[in-house]
Amino acid sequence: MKNINIYHEKKGVKYISFAPLDEKGVINAFSTRIGGKSREPYNTLNMGLHTGDDCQNVIENRKLFLDRQGLNLSNAVAAKQVHSTNLQVVDDSLRGKGAWKWEDALDDTDGLITNSKNTILITFYADCVPIYIYDSEKEIVALAHAGWKGTVGKIAWLTLQKMKSHYGTKTSQCLVVIGPSIGPCCYEVDENLVVRFKNAGFNINKLAKNNRPEHYLLNLWEANKEVVLQSGVPEDNVFVSGLCTSCNNDIFFSYRAENGITGRMAAIIALNKGEMTDDGDKS
Ligand SMILES: [Zn+2]
Numbered sequence: 482m483k484n485i486n487i488y489h490e491k492k493g494v495k496y497i498s499f500a501p502l503d504e505k506g507v508i509n510a511f512s513t514r515i516g517g518k519s520r521e522p523y524n525t526l527n528m529g530l531h532t533g534d535d536c537q538n539v540i541e542n543r544k545l546f547l548d549r550q551g552l553n554l555s556n557a558v559a560a561k562q563v564h565s566t567n568l569q570v571v572d573d574s575l576r577g578k579g580a581w582k583w584e585d586a587l588d589d590t591d592g593l594i595t596n597s598k599n600t601i602l603i604t605f606y607a608d609c610v611p612i613y614i615y616d617s618e619k620e621i622v623a624l625a626h627a628g629w630k631g632t633v634g635k636i637a638w639l640t641l642q643k644m645k646s647h648y649g650t651k652t653s654q655c656l657v658v659i660g661p662s663i664g665p666c667c668y669e670v671d672e673n674l675v676v677r678f679k680n681a682g683f684n685i686n687k688l689a690k691n692n693r694p695e696h697y698l699l700n701l702w703e704a705n706k707e708v709v710l711q712s713g714v715p716e717d718n719v720f721v722s723g724l725c726t727s728c729n730n731d732i733f734f735s736y737r738a739e740n741g742i743t744g745r746m747a748a749i750i751a752l753n754k755g756e757m758t759d760d761g762d763k764s
Pocket residue numbers: 663664665666667668725726727728729
C-alpha cells in the first residue's frame with residue numbers, strides 16, 4: 482500500500498492530510514487527538530459535540546484544528562450523523578450549520594456534497610471510515626461517514642450516484658481517499674455481520690478472515706474500496722490511508738479501544754479558493 486499520509490504539527494495541533502488530494506490542491510485533513518483542550522476521556526482534541534464533553538472545549542478544539550490550516554469554523558457545515566446512507570448537497574447558505582452547536586447541524590445525514598468554494602465539509606469519527614471524494618472535472622467535493630452500516634449500505638456508491646445526478650459527475654474523473662479508521666487488524670465482528678455483507682454482494686472471502694469460532698476480522702477499507710471501484714472510479718484513483726484508529730490509540734480516539742466513551746476526530750474537505758485560506762504555514 483502506497484503511503485499517502487502526510488503528518489502536520491502546527492503549534493502543538495497534530496493532523497494528517499493525504500498526498501493525492503494535496504497534489505490536486507484540495508483542502509483536506511483528518512484530525513488526531515493531539516493538541517486540544519479537552520480532559521479525559523476526551524483528551525484532548527475532541528471534535529464531537531454529542532460525546533458528553535464540555536461543548537466550549539469542543540468548539541475551541543474545532544477552532545484550533547481549522548485555524549492551524551488557515552480555515553474559519555464559520556465556513557464549516559456538519560450533520561447529525563446517524564449511521565444512515567442519507568446524503569445532502571450543501572451550498573453557501575448552510576455555512577456554519579452544526580459548526581458551533583449540535584442543535585442546528587443537518588438532521589440524519591452521513592454524507593455531504595458541495596461545489597461551493599466557500600464551504601468546508603466536516604464529519605466526525607471514532608473508528609468509522611471517512612471517505613473523501615473529489616471530482617476534478619466538475620470541481621465537486623464530498624465526504625461520507627461509513628461505519629459497517631454505511632459500508633454495507635454502500636454509502637460511497639450512493640454519494641457518487643448523487644454527484645452524478647446532481648452535478649453530472651463522471652466517476653472516471655473522481656479521486657477517492659479512504660481515511661484512517663478501525664483496520665482489519667482490530668475490527669472483529671460476528672458471523673451475522675459477515676452474512677449481511679455477503680448478502681449485499683460483497684466478496685466476503687477477500688474481506689473477512691475467520692480468527693476464532695464464529696468471529697471474523699472484517700476489512701472495512703477493502704469493502705469500501707470494492708464499492709468505489711464498482712462505481713467506476715479507476716483503481717489508480719483510489720487510495721487507502723491504512724492507519725488503524727484502534728492500533729494507534731495514542732494519536733486517535735477509538736470507540737472500540739475505549740469502550741465507547743471517547744472523543745471524535747474530524748475529517749474535512751473543501752475546494753481551494755485563495756480568499757478562504759490565508760497562509761496556512763504561518764506557524
Ligand atoms: Zn488495528
